[in-house]
Amino acid sequence: MLLKRLAQGEPLSRICADPGMPARRTVYTWFADAEFFARYESAVRAGIHARALKSTKRGQPWQS
Numbered sequence: 001m002l003l004k005r006l007a008q009g010e011p012l013s014r015i016c017a018d019p020g021m022p023a024r025r026t027v028y029t030w031f032a033d034a035e036f037f038a039r040y041e042s043a044v045r046a047g048i049h050a051r052a053l054k055s056t057k058r059g060q061p062w063q064s
Contacts, residue, residue, distance in 0.1 A: 009050035
């Protein structure tokens with residue numbers, strides 16, 4: 001669920017603030033697992049793309 005939400009453009013800080021979700025510090029420790037880190041990076045890239053699409057659909061320029 002965490003990676004899916006990241007891929008939809010939701011920030012990690014917001015995801016981790018929800019009940020039942022891991023703390024950011026916990027997620028950071030998972031980066032030691034190369035497979036998880038690769039999936040995390042892919043989800044973050046997809047999330048950036050999703051946010052850009054949402055922004056341009058509303059007629060707003062992309063902001064990082």
